[in-house]
Amino acid sequence: MALSRWEELVQEKRERQRSSIPPEWIIPSVTRGLTNVLEVPSTCGLLSDKELEITGTSDASTILDKLATGQWSSVEVTTAFAKRAIIAHQLTNCLTEIFIDKALDRARELDEYLKQHGKVIGPLHGLPVSLKDQFWIKGLEATMGYVDWIGKYATEDAAVVKGLLEQGAVLYVKTNVPQTLMWGETHNNIFGRTLNPFNTSTTPGGSSGGEGALLAMHGSVLGVGTDVGGSIRNPSHFNGIFGMKPTSHRIPTYGLANSLDGQESIATIAGPMSTSLSGIKVFMKSILDTKPWLKDPNTIGKPWDENAYQLSDHGEGKQLCFGVIWDDGIFKPHPPVIRALQTIKQALEKAGHKVIDWVPYKHSELCANARSIFLSDGGADYQAALTSGEPMINSMKIDADPSDIPLFRRPREPLSAYQLWQLHKERRELRKEYFDRWQSTASITGTGRPVDAILAPVSPYAAVPHGEKRGAVYTIIWNTLDCPALVIPVTTVDADRDVKQPPHEFRSPDDKAIYELYEPSTFDGLPVGVQLVGYRHEEEATIGMGEIVVKALSDI
């Protein structure tokens, strides 16, 4: 049967992608039957011992130190991560644009610079950094999985790309996203579906799902994602990595292909995803040090604040008080998610900090407000990008019934600008009430301060089978409230310990479905992260407190 025009375009684009992969980096197809593919890079024979040493280093700052001192060259490090990224791609389908030659040219220049000048060009000198497909890189496409956008080449680097390059980063791959971006899984008609390397029958999450899978495979130690409802955080959680959603307009977003572009009520933010907290920190500080507000007119002129990072507003971190959200009253978390929170609580208490319960407040309303905003165009934005004839993807299930549209995706009547204004008023009041409650905890923490940060699930579950991801209620509220939220990997599901609980009183069909989804054996071994949520614009303090949490966990 002849292909339709849009299918031809996809075929041609996929061919171009295939040809961007060095043929000598193709791995034997025998590895393809595995469900947990994490060990393939070590066993497939493609990576040398040194390349395994380099890519086996989770800590971004360790790699940066070795690059800065010339112990590892950027060409070595870039080659190692590029190879491993290509391996990851063959196992999880995590990449979109692949440009290894360009990366190696850049790496050579950086090595030359270091040799000639005896110093780095910036704190990210020589480090390969992966990017979600959305970010413009001059001369490359940013299709975002829309067939309509094939062949549109960026004429300028995104502001964050400019910042990364200024600070010495090497760019080498971009990563996969779901069609429309507004989905917590990763699948589109151009590049297809991305798989979770811990269990390929589950989703890596989304929309920064390609980043999630790539980082879990150690095909990158530092990537950049975006988040408007959980798109950095749920893939971080599903893939056992760190990820940070900053407050809006802290990290520049100019130069992004985007969904619902122009929707500013709840801004799309850009932020780091990393195998280490040091990766999160070095990204945030490096980008802020480039004065991104001079490159992006919507970015706030607020430099990295070292005192804030040292927790000057949080008693120098000596005795912190955390509030824990155990259950938001909408979706009851699965047992391993609760255990992850308990683990952190114990660790923090052992380290001398306080941990109190945080009572959820109007989380349903906060979610509903965001959803109304995201759906306020009645689907016009999606339709404008689907003129090629490619079908809208309405379900992420394998062999999905196209009419099976999840609740959070069902189109609504378009709203007027005036109706949107009313949602802004509602959101302002919700925010005010939430933050007033936060401030009022000063009377119960015993520290003299309000709760320093909030600990919360990222999601009620670990990675779910393809098509089973439901509304992002635990993440989206921090977009409505516009707080920085850092995902910290805590544990993995342990089928023996995380036994199924007796049924609770279900709050909704979705809540029931989530309860029924949990079987310890099917989730066994999947990563579980937790959100650490700071006050608005407290990115530095949130990272500083994140370090305290990580240390406490390692000291258990």
Place this chain on the structure above:
Amino acid sequence: MALSRWEELVQEKRERQRSSIPPEWIIPSVTRGLTNVLEVPSTCGLLSDKELEITGTSDASTILDKLATGQWSSVEVTTAFAKRAIIAHQLTNCLTEIFIDKALDRARELDEYLKQHGKVIGPLHGLPVSLKDQFWIKGLEATMGYVDWIGKYATEDAAVVKGLLEQGAVLYVKTNVPQTLMWGETHNNIFGRTLNPFNTSTTPGGSSGGEGALLAMHGSVLGVGTDVGGSIRNPSHFNGIFGMKPTSHRIPTYGLANSLDGQESIATIAGPMSTSLSGIKVFMKSILDTKPWLKDPNTIGKPWDENAYQLSDHGEGKQLCFGVIWDDGIFKPHPPVIRALQTIKQALEKAGHKVIDWVPYKHSELCANARSIFLSDGGADYQAALTSGEPMINSMKIDADPSDIPLFRRPREPLSAYQLWQLHKERRELRKEYFDRWQSTASITGTGRPVDAILAPVSPYAAVPHGEKRGAVYTIIWNTLDCPALVIPVTTVDADRDVKQPPHEFRSPDDKAIYELYEPSTFDGLPVGVQLVGYRHEEEATIGMGEIVVKALSDI
């Protein structure tokens, strides 16, 4: 003829206002025939010599010093300004809520505190501060001139009010605004029309026109206005005072009655208006020092930056380079406005700074974008506040023809949320292009930096006769671009020097009308200010550079 219900409500409200004025502060009606009423406070006999000394002091920091050292008590200072405000009100109709007793109670408490503790409670200790009618003060109305809102008493203080009180301010009066706020003049069906004290046949501007008139009369030295298109700046210019529109979300706006409430595309900002630049500075620093982001969920967590104020990013202010907008190509400024800019240029050059021409870029598009946003509800917001039967005010002319609606006020078809998103995309690109141009001036300034700040007209004219104010093109673009803009009073119209120029090629009927409006004799003696525009979030540096401009002007 019997009054309609809305007219009865107005009558009752006006009666309450009248009864809030101490009868002994009523001035003889003989003064009412004057057009320039600035001298009446000195001549009417109501103020003692000391009260004239106090209220004759323009410099806010001088008054604050005398309050802090106990040379002047807060009761003395508050009484003096309250009296003078009441005089101003009788001449210009500038006030809405008047609460002198409450103010004096507060002043007594502050005096007592200083006596007991030997120190001030904050940097605004004892200073009377006036507020535009919008700001909530617990227990008072904030009708904003809408009959519908009579009798709605605030149950909470606005965030900025809380900050002022924490820092020691005394609140005593609120000031008049135009119906709907979206007008550069000041007239509504409850309180009527506010007059310009320099010439009562002209407008004090708007929408913070009550503040403008009050400050010009020295009935206050520090007031708080709001600005979404010029509403702080044009009354500052028309009344010969300082006024600052900060970047959005720097000063808290929670707790405002507002027009187009929920419209966030171009945010309403709150900012200071003052008889001195020291008043602007002390307000900004005092409010930021109270961490307003803990009181208002939309305020940025960005403290006062003393280094930025000391011009650390502007060569410590040693040799600055300013760009001047002489004419935006839309409305040609009147001769005194051009002379004001020439005066500043000469003063700055004499002081060793550089002044280059700034070529306007897409100012029409920046204006059109803002206007489309403001009118995107098709008038729904106004209508929702006009259910009492009070008529919409469509012209500010005296004895106006109700069908004579100025161009900028004509209703448009409502937009959808999706259409609003397209305007956001357009605005983002306009901003990007404008700021890229700004950055690119680094190659021509000779300082190694881009232009440090921009000097521009506030308006093509000084205060115009009632009803003659047209589109706010010189101010509104800085709302679209979201830059801090400080109005500095420079000169007054001089009929002998500011002669009418031969006609230019008119760009529009409005441009022609503006040209024709200028007759030196009718504008003689009216104040002329200039905008000093800084980069986004550079409030501190803009004030620092403002001080350099003021010093240069005083050294001519």
